[in-house]
Amino acid sequence: NEFLGKINWYRKFIPNFAHIAAPLHKVTNKTKHHRHEFKWGPDQQHSFDEFKRILATYPLFLEYPDSSTPFVLTTDASGIGIGGILRQDTPSGTKI
Known part of the structure; x- marks a missing residue:
């Protein structure tokens, strides 16, 4: 699970x-x-x-990051853990 x-x-x-x-x-x-x-x-x-x-x-x-596209940092946390994803939304799709 x-x-x-x-x-x-x-x-x-x-x-x-x-x-x-x-x-x-x-x-x-x-x-x-x-x-x-x-x-x-x-x-x-x-x-x-x-x-x-x-x-x-x-x-x-x-895939190498695209320096002309902004980065998006998504985070989440609880009392027992923490996580994060750094992504870029490019013309060819979202890259993580």
Whole structure:
């Protein structure tokens, strides 16, 4: 659940996000009384690996910043954590 919560911010940048995430939701959407049914299988591993691949490759990452375009810093914090995203909204799309 924690991984899906963190990656959910990127869903607007990842085509077919729901389809890729479905196997992970299958094992994390268990009610309190059915948590013992958690089973990580090949489908879940493939989904997890696909998200890692997408997050580490172009066009989401690995592009030099455009000095003519402003940067946008988005932050979030709670009593137990802090996070932030630095992005640029370019004519070719949002870059993180």
